[in-house]
Amino acid sequence: MVEADIETYAAEAGLAARQNRWADAERLWRTVRALDPNHPQALYSLAMHAWQRGELTEALELSALANVAAPNDPMISLSRAIFLRDSGDSSGELAAIDDTLKIDAYYLPALIAKAVFFEGQGQKTTAAILYRNALKVAPPEAHWPQSLRPQLLHARQMERAYSAAFYEHLICELGTEIQALGGHDSGRWTEASSIMAGRSKPYLADCNQLYIPRMPAIPFYDRSAFSWVSDLEAQTAAIRDELQTALNNSAGKFTPYIEYAPGAPVNQWANLNHSRNWSTFKLWSSGTPVHENLDQCPNTQAALEAVELADIDGLCPNAMFSCLAPHTEIPPHHGETNARLIVHLPLIVPENCIYRVGFETRQWEVGKTLIFDDTLEHTARNDSDQLRVVLIFDIWNPLLSPHERDLVRGLAKAARSFNFD
Structure with missing residues (x-):
């Protein structure tokens, strides 16, 4: 009781x-x-x-x-x-x-x-x-x-x-030595300082389809390492003219970049699913040429054919004009395979547009290519009042030998032929 x-x-x-x-x-x-x-x-x-x-x-x-x-x-x-x-x-x-x-x-x-x-x-x-x-x-x-x-x-x-102050201290102590390295090596040690300070976490490659292990994850590649860059950039004005014609005359051919079917989990893509805030004019799509669009862009087609595009069964090449509407953000995401790199040729770039791959943030400059590994987390913002457009296409990761490229193609083809029934 x-x-x-x-x-x-x-x-x-x-x-x-x-x-x-x-x-x-x-x-x-x-x-x-x-x-x-x-x-x-x-x-x-x-x-x-x-x-x-x-x-x-x-x-x-x-x-x-x-x-x-x-x-x-x-x-x-x-x-x-x-x-x-x-x-x-x-x-x-x-x-x-x-x-x-x-x-x-x-x-x-x-x-x-x-x-x-x-x-x-x-x-x-x-x-x-x-x-x-x-x-x-x-x-x-x-x-x-x-x-x-x-x-x-x-x-x-x-x-x-604390992290910000720690990072500033490390850069103050080592900044001159880091900058003396130049280019990619400089960025690596700046990021190492940020990670040590707890200001950022390591960005690791994450592929949605085909991951090649033991490959370094480099955010941005040096343009000078690619022989075709100068010729491509010299065609910027001609390519931009064809883009402008497409915007004026073929607006209906610009389709949403994100198009999940009803009932599919959209995760971070909810705001952009079937939205023209991020739209594309496709020239190649998952390895298939879009002839009706290519026919309208002969200079762009010729410029791309002068580049050795990555060709992986059912995956690439891809090439497109990518349009990001004013005040639109592409959420952080990862690409399909580190066997390829992605190239941006900026064509229309208003102010207040930024692009981040892993730790590194860049601003697009008209006619100046960005070459990067999209299997690192990447995101883009257009905080301006105008449209931003870049030409996007795939190239082979230069760290792969010709024989390894064949293995990539073989893996992709074998994966698509597999049937567990």
């Missing part, structure tokens, strides 16, 4: 607390303790009531008893850190936090409390690292506990400030 009474009083006390009837809650918890002097929840709750009244000695005494009654409860253990903090006992506060983490090394409130402690001590570096650890343990932001949201927002702000 007593046990049933304890459960009833405890439930009533919890309800009173949720309804902010603090006096009733405290009275009910005292009743529970009278029936069971070692009831952990009663001891903890009465300690919290004492703390709220400023009775820190009583709060510490009750929390010590609660800790003995429930030695593996991290919430009770952490409450002692709060009472010791308000008592001015810094060493005791830190010891109580550490005791809590011995119970549960991933207890988020204790991880935050430890970071707050060191921030209050003026040890910002230690605090920032602890905030970073707390954020790693925390769930995604949409699922942050409401009671911890302000602390987690502050943790993120501190962690970002």
Whole structure:
């Protein structure tokens, strides 16, 4: 009978607390303790009531008893850190936090409390690292506990400030040596500094179809390494004229780049699915020439035929005019295979247009090619009030030998002939 009474009083006390009837809650918890002097929840709750009244000695005494009654409860253990903090006992506060983490090394409130402690001590570096650890343990932001949201927002702000300052320090110390490398090597060590500082994470190649292992993932390739670049760029004006004619006379041939069937999971493409905000005028599509469009663009066709396009069964070459509408963003995504590279020849580029591949961000310049590995996460933005258009096509990854190209074709063909029926 007593046990049933304890459960009833405890439930009533919890309800009173949720309804902010603090006096009733405290009275009910005292009743529970009278029936069971070692009831952990009663001891903890009465300690919290004492703390709220400023009775820190009583709060510490009750929390010590609660800790003995429930030695593996991290919430009770952490409450002692709060009472010791308000008592001015810094060493005791830190010891109580550490005791809590011995119970549960991933207890988020204790991880935050430890970071707050060191921030209050003026040890910002230690605090920032602890905030970073707390954020790693925390769930995604949409699922942050409401009671911890302000602390987690502050943790993120501190962690970002720390990462930015750490990165600036590394660049200040090594920037001259990094820049002396030039080109691709310079970008690699700038990114290495950013990763070390926690400012960014490594960008890894991720292919939707055919992945060739043990190939370096290089965001942007040096234009000078490709003999055909200068001839292609010399045709920019002629290609742009054909684009403009197509825009004026064949607008209906520009189709959405993203066209998922109804019922298919669209993931990050929801805003662009079947949208003309990102549209294309196809010249080659998955290895098949689009003759009616090519016939309208003889100079573009000739310029592309002078380049050794990648040809992989059912996959490429692809070539198109790619149009990005004003104030449109292409979300981060990955390409189909690292056996190829992607080439952009910018044709219409208003201000405030940027392109990111992995860690590196570039701005398109009319007539200046960008050659990149699209299996690294990449994204584009047009923040202007005008249309942005680039010519896009595929070339072979130059790190593959001719024999390996044959193997790529063979793999793609074999994959398409496979039948598990």
